[in-house]
Structures are given as C-alpha cells and as structure tokens.
Amino acid sequence: MKLVLAKDVRFRRILQQGVLIRQAAGEALGINGVGARILQLLVEGRSVPEIVSLLTGEFDVEKRILKEDTNRFVEELLELGVLEPAPGETA
Amino acid sequence: MAFADRFVSVPDLFPARLAGEHWGTAQVSLDFLGATYSMTGLTPGFQEAIEERFGDLVVAPDIETDKKAIEFKVFRSAREDFHHFDLAGWDVQFDFQYHSEHVKMAGYQLMGFLSLYPRLRVGLWTCSETKSDFILGFANLLRVASAYALLENGGVLIHSAALSDGYRSWLFPGHSGAGKSTLSRLAAHRGWEIYSDDLNAIVPTGKRVSVQQVPFAGDFGRERLEILPPRPLEFLCKLRQSEADAVAIMETGSTFALLVACAPFVNCDPFRIHRLEENLLALVEEVPGYVLDFSLDGQLQGLVELVEERDRRGWNETGSC
C-alpha cells in the first residue's frame, strides 16, 4: 500500500533527525534518525518492503528486526494520522 | 458601491502609504506650473512613454531641484489586484476617497495615493506593462496631482477653454457641451492662441492672475504641448449658446459658483474645499466675469468687442447690452 503524508502534516529532516508538524493539532513531533529516514522514503513513494531492503544496507541490523520496527513505526504514524493511504489506495 | 470596488479586486488592500516595489530604476523629471515632478520607479519603456507624451516639459535631473521636487513614485501591482474589462465605449471615470492627510484615487488598472503633508508626494500602483496603458493611468494621476499642487500654491485648475490674443487671456469655464471647443476652433481660425479647450491653470503671479498651460490635451488639444507663455487673465466668461451674441455681467457669487463647479478633483474634497474657496475668492475679486451668449455663426471679434465695451461701461450698470 502506498502511503502519503496527511494533508495537514509537514515533515523535514533536520540534523539527521526528523520533525513532523501536525498543523491542525498544533503539534510538533520529533523523530529519530531511522524514523526520519523511513518517513523520507515513504514520502518518496517507496513501499515498506522496499524500505526494509534499502535500510538493511544502511544500518547494521537484522532484517527481521528492521522489518518489525518499520511496520510498527508505520502503524504508529497511521494511528497518529500522520500518514494516510495515497489516493486510490485502501487502508 | 464602496470606494475602489469597481476597479480593485480587494479594496481593503488599497495602499495607505507611499511604499511598494518599483517597476524599474529609470526616472524622469517634468517641470510645469512652477513645480518639478520627479518620477521614479520607471521601466525604460515607461520613461520613454513619459518623454514622448510630455517631452517639452522634461528637465535634466538636478540635485538641488530634486530636493524640492514633488516625488512621484511608480510601483508594481499584480494583474489580479484589478478588475479587467473592455474599455470600448467606456467613459473614463475614477473613484476618490478624501482624507485630512491624503487622497486616494482608483481607476482602470491604477491605484493612486496623494500624500499631502508636509508636502505633496504621489504614488501610482499599476499592473499596466505597455507604454500605452501606462501613460493613460500616469497622465490621469498627474492631472490630479497638479490640481493639488496648484491649490497649495494659490492657484486652481479649471475645466475651461483659455484663449489669448497674444497679450492677455480669456477664460471660458464650463463642463462638456458648454461650447468650449467650438469657441476654441473659432478663435484658432482667427489666429488666437489656444491654451487648451479643456483644462487650464489659473495662477497668481504677483498682483495679477494669469492663465497657464497644462500638459493635458482636450478634444481640441495637442498630443504634445506647445508651450505658450503665461498671460494675464483679463476676463472670465460663462458661455451660453444662443441665437444672437450678447454679453451680461456675471455677479461675483455666480462667477465663484461656476469656478467651484469647474475646479476638478479638489471641489469634491471636503478637507480642501476651504482652500479652494480662498483661492477662488482672490480670483473673482481680481477678474471680472461675464455671461457670453454666442451664436455659432457669430464673429469672435464681435464677441470680444462686446465684452470690452461692456467692461468699459463698468460694473455699476447691470443688464445685457
């Protein structure tokens, strides 16, 4: 499933980390470096499996753990309303 | 309809101070009616358009003169700041908003702002990019600016025809249809000088009052100004088309009222009307006024003689001759 940032969300990678602004709620969320990288790849249109395979080469971590973490992180962002399915995709 | 509504998309954004971004860095100075206008913020095309239209009045930049010059700044506006409509058959109109410190003027593709204190400064915001569109708006705002500049110097701009026999001048105030252009044509055929058949400046010069040319052509006027020297104003005449030529004294009150009605822009300004009245009172005390009935087949020389004769007989007598 292709995911995009929700309409009211702004995202930047700053100092190797990430910042998410949820405009409607008036909230700023800090994201660590890995999370920021995952989010960046999601925003660029990559799927979760693609992201996992890309990050396996970037970080010294088991693919299974990375996959679990990535899925959990994406779920968390979906729950928070930061991400939503791209138009035409179903949740 | 609120001020500027028919010309400007968001009238609430109408400028309240002389600021904005210039169109360019070109500039030009014009000198007329005893004042120098320093135009800045121009594109080379705008500069060219001003020089073509007002060529005779262009003066070289001078640091000392520029310090005293009336600033006239041209600023860029977005196309979407204005409503756009077909100008075919459209009678040129403007909206004014008067304030104790300034005057706002809205027109087709233009927003004008005249800051009046401590001295006159002018701002023009336009989206017009072509020379021809620009010069229309520019000349209209300059006309208004010159009315205020004159007022400040004791003078007044009058909707009128002004003629001269080479020694003295005659002023025929009146709105469109009063016969100003007809009379001007008649006078021109007789070799008289025509200042303008539409708009003229009346300026106090020492103890006299004189007529001066303004660079705004009427129906009869010229695209470019031929400079005529100021000449003492001898008579003020209200034109009335008639079967036969006749002259009658115009009471001072009537002359005053006619002049107020014919003083464009400033006569609607509640904050400056007293200044206008002051200037006009000085004028009517100085220059006699007559009602001039004239027929199209009449002879100008005859009319002149009638007025002069009436003037010789003095102001003690009333009635037509």
Place this chain on the structure above:
Amino acid sequence: MTYFKLVEEGRAKNCLLSVLLELTYRCNLDCFFCYNDLGLTGKPLQRQDYERLLEELAELQVLELTLSGGEPLASPCFWPVGRKARELGFVLRLKSNGHALGENVAKRIQRELDPYVIEISLHGATAKTHDRQTQVVGSFDRLLSNLQGLRALGLRFRLQTTMTRWNEAEIESMFELAQSLDALLIVDSVVTPRDDGDRTPLSIAPSPAAGNRLRLLQEAQVRTACTLEPVSGKTTTASPDSYTASKTPLFPKKHCGTGATTLTIDPYGNVYPCVQWRRPVGNLHQQTIRQIWFHSPQLPEIRRINEQAHRLVSGMPRKERPRTFCLGLAEELTGDPLALYPQLLDPETA
C-alpha cells in the same frame, strides 16, 4: 528528541530552520511606528526568484516560512509564493495586519495556502487607539469583524501587539479581547527605531510602569495552543535508538536564533540574520541562499557575536538579567550589538 531541543541544537549547529520573507513594503495601513525602511530601493525579487529560493530552502530542509511585509497580501507575489510554500511542505506563517482578511480572502487563504497560523497586529482595545496607531479610520472595526470570520472558518490566528504610550492603558483590555476570541496575544514591550535609523517611533515608547504591569499580566497568562511548542512526552521514535550511534559534539550555545537558525529577506533580495538585525549578509541577486548560508563572510561574525551575547546574558546574576535582549536592536540603538541599551533596563534594575 523534542522539537524544542531540536531547535536548540539547530541554533548551536547553525541549522537554518526558519526564514522570513518581507514580500513588500506596500501596506494598506500606515502604522505610526512601523519599522520598514520605505526609502530602500533595489531590484525587487520576482516570482521566479522566489520560486527558486523556496526550492532551495526546501532542499535545505528549512521548516518554517513566514510571509511578512508591509502587508504581504499586497505583494504581487503573495499568492504564487504562498502556493509554492504549501506545495513544498513548509510550515507557513503569515504576518498580516488583518485589514484585508475578509471572508473571500480568508477562504482563499485556507483553500490555497493552508497556513499554520496567521499572526495579526492588534494596536489597541478600542477603535480610537487602534485607528490612531494605524492611521486608518475604521481599521479596528474591520479587524474585529475579520477576526470573527477567521474564527468561524477555523483558521488559526494569534494577535501581536507592540506596547506603546498610546495603547499601554489598554493592555489589560487587549488581553481580554484576545481571550474573547480564543486567541493568544503576544505583546512586545519595545518600540524600535525604523530600519533606516529614524527614531520617530521611539516618541511613543511605553512608560516603565507599563512595562512592569505587562510583566505581571504575562505571568498570569495561560498560553493556549497556538505555538509550535513540543507536545510534552510525545516523541515518536523508531526503536531501537542504537541505530543512530552519532555522538553529538559540543557546540557553543547562542543567545538567539539570529543568523543561526533564522534569516530574513527583504523585497530587494537583501538577506539579514533576522528581522531586527539589519546587517546584510548577502543578496539573492548575487548569490544563492545556500551560498549565503554556508559561505557569507558576514555570518560567522554574526554567529560569534551571538555566542558572546549568550555568555554575556547568561553570565549576569539572574536578577539583573534582562528579560529580552536583542542584538539587532542593540546595534541599531548604540552601534554595538553587545551593548545593553536603555530600553532593556527594567525600572527596578535601572
């Protein structure tokens, strides 16, 4: 890491986070104490210049973009720049006097620009005072009507005021007014000279007693949610944290964001460290923003002074520490960015 800490780290490491664009000095009000330098001339930035700039700022991961003026809505570039900012994912702030924010314009802003917040100037709690400062009759009534409209639309706004001799007696009422509109009111107690050095605005600087009253009022204020403050404890992380093993080296702290996380750009492309410190560090007609940020010969000096200012202020005994100290204002008033200027000194400590 919370957003607040990130900003702090950004300040220490000179990470550009926020850029303010003065799109125009044209304005539909004529505020007596306006700081704009109306005599400034140059080649104005055009739409394509702004588009290039915004693309570069997005690449630099700049988060906040503020459109200011003058009245930014009066700029020919306002809508295109605003739309581009949205497209590129900036957190967009608008600084407006609110006079033109009627229903149609407000709806268009919401639809096309989706700003995070609109910061609107309030000059008094009565028409008499507000209009006296704006020098436009009817501006207070228009503003109140527009604020109600913004509220009905759900557009977030906050009010900002500069305390002056003319409005200082109405500060309490202004807070009440803001509260009645569910809006935060930010009060600046310092009237500054104009950017061309003209000190006329200082003639209406507030009295010292009013400054004290303001301090008490501000302490009593409950801040409502309208700032980009971090949400406490709500830090999302992708665990485990050990993925990121980078150690943060120590960087000297700075007094504020000037030239460290912020830049201000005037309508002619002149770039300054912030809105108050008008010491040019480059011009966009000659350099790109990236070149200016990383290679401006002036910025290292700005940052060095900023660090010095931190040491200066934090080294003062807490009681004597000025509540606000602005390097730009210090330089404008005294010629020295590190000098303590008279407006800083509270009556207690003066």
